[in-house]
Amino acid sequence: MSEGFPGYRGHALKLLKSAGAEIGDVIQVTKGEEVWEGILIPRSESGDEYHVVIKMKSGYNVGISLDSKATLVKIGEGVKPTFTPPALPEQNHSLPRVAIVSTGGTIASRVDYRTGGVRAALSASELYSVVPELSKIAVVDTEILFSIFSENITAKHWTATAKAVAKHIENGVDGVVVAHGTDTLGYSAAALSFALQELSVPVVMVASQRSADRPSSDAATNLVGAVKAAAFAPFAEVVIAMHETVSDTSIVFHRGTKARKCHTSRRDTFKSINASPLARWEDEDFRLLTKGYKKRDVTRKLKLQPNFDDRVALIKAYPDIKPELINWYVEGGCRGIILEGTGLGHVGDYLFSAIRNAVENNVIVCMTSQCLWGRLNMNVYDQGRDLLALGVISLDDMLPETAYVKLRWVFGQTTDVEEAKMLLKENIVNEYSARTLYDPNII
């Protein structure tokens, strides 16, 4: 985040100064017949000196290159709003208690129009001011754990988030909401699913695809749905709460181990893969979409297992992928490899010898499918059987991303390879689906 650091220099800075334009002003850039208008916003420091970035009316930021023919004029003063958080609304202490733990991402932020920067806005009072109906649902406590976009979230953040959630549960809240960016939310949801077992209350991860300052934002609807689920839903599992469709009418709760971001920009980007979502919130009601689920039970004792080993790799296989890549990981001390193979669980035979070498070096090699949908069957074709004979472990219908997280978690629990293999095959938090649950057309 580039708060307070405009980031302009060289040619761009010169043009801005000549025009008398500052961050927050409305500028117009003309290049031949092309004209752009928008609010000048700061750039990141690593940018070059030949671009300005403006926030267009659409809400998106656009970088415009300033060649020798470009002209730049200021056409409006910047609006310099001040933001005074309102006083906390009177709290109704008969309502459930919900903790909101924020890790960052679009949902946890608001855009400061003056700087163009993005600020975390998750103090309880700021949240109530942005989404006032929250105060009618629950008594909300907020904690800003991190303030980072989710592409930068790594296992150390998974661990810290799991510990923070555990602390709130220990303090007796009725549910926890975790605000997170969408980019790696699927990975983090799988991580919390393994790290927080035997939950007594729901842990609802929530995100948004459009920031709250855009008319089409999904932030408020998702957040309200998430807080309602944390407060009232009958399940006690790690779920992701997002739009079910592009309309605002329903929020679905995907199981943390079965969900994946499947669209760069749509609000219904998350899909449950090889599984039904756990529940839907629609018309002020929770509808359970699966039969088996872990029920809320305040007497249940949380098993916090927040450790992840980092000596695991995820490799997507493709034609001519180099076998030396696998050797490189093995030589570097890698303990486990998740292959994202093709079809029912295959990779090119030119990888076989490297895979054999990995297995002989006590590296666990697992198979998943880049198809994403459907389950593996490595017994159909000779080449699948050959891979099984080499010692490759078929992970059935588990998502590659979940498999990567699980193997890291497994090695966080045990250093014994045979015990690790047993944990891998065990269905711990619905990372495997029963065959009949999701697709009658398979086989």
Add this chain to the structure above:
Amino acid sequence: MSEGFPGYRGHALKLLKSAGAEIGDVIQVTKGEEVWEGILIPRSESGDEYHVVIKMKSGYNVGISLDSKATLVKIGEGVKPTFTPPALPEQNHSLPRVAIVSTGGTIASRVDYRTGGVRAALSASELYSVVPELSKIAVVDTEILFSIFSENITAKHWTATAKAVAKHIENGVDGVVVAHGTDTLGYSAAALSFALQELSVPVVMVASQRSADRPSSDAATNLVGAVKAAAFAPFAEVVIAMHETVSDTSIVFHRGTKARKCHTSRRDTFKSINASPLARWEDEDFRLLTKGYKKRDVTRKLKLQPNFDDRVALIKAYPDIKPELINWYVEGGCRGIILEGTGLGHVGDYLFSAIRNAVENNVIVCMTSQCLWGRLNMNVYDQGRDLLALGVISLDDMLPETAYVKLRWVFGQTTDVEEAKMLLKENIVNEYSARTLYDPNII
């Protein structure tokens, strides 16, 4: 393929001999209360000595482990069918001429029940015997180019296939069908799309998910659809012909650059991503589903450009992926890297310095999204802008797999990095979609 080599030894072989069971016989294996029955089929040579593999009534092969409690009896003699190809049907030379080039895969094979092995079955007479209606559609010439499962297809096969197709087009056929396994069909279809430009007739790639000996096979329907398209379709592009749904009523033709295998076993596994399929064949009719397409035109002169450079990598990014991986590729002489990033086109900031190093070493680094659906927009968040500033090239809505193939093809055409970048951004064979074509919900 393990034709003629049963592959049994040790404990399994002993049990089979005691039971007097040979390959092709029906056997029954009992373990406690579990009972399996099926035809004993050969194993691959790399198998262990504690499993037998049988073909169940469902058509699937199952490996059964033989522990000390397992019993094995023979309950039926093997059927030993002979297969005499029928004489070629009388050919109607007023019909269009279609060449079928076979590279292997399930569609090009039939299972030999005696050996359990899979045989290529693509001589013209064998094809007519399996799918007799083909002789009413076209005069079919067949060529068995390879006989391999598609997980083993690499760029040298793309090159050879492109050349074989070009030769048939030069010989004046009305269309070419390429039979191929499903696993890497998406990659190969992209490769042929770039290698065979300015087509005069259709090049229809076809595959099947279920072998022709299974009741639910899609092989005949897909093949008939493909041959009809090669003979009569109005378009002259590289397409994939597969089931549109799980029923047999329609075949869709996906553009070679926009299709992806999205289910391990369903017959409608291929989906056009970020694009509409080009056409549908239903009720004996072609319906075009897109406006712009390349029309059949026998006067058009084929541009055969079948070369692919192998110094390109596809890297799926995930939390904690090691920056050293990028360094390793750069040090190994890699010329281009396709990143499969998250969301709108991001990777963790811990990769930035390795990416900068790659770009400084003249390696082209491109961004695609593991979301698969939707297009990139690297101007929305600071971190996307930072990546652009580092020199990363945004590939908009191009599939990661197509991007990998395209970059290999680009470096097969030029060694100049700037020229390569220009080719990458050029929309050559619809690898980029126009924004309005596919998703009104985006922005």
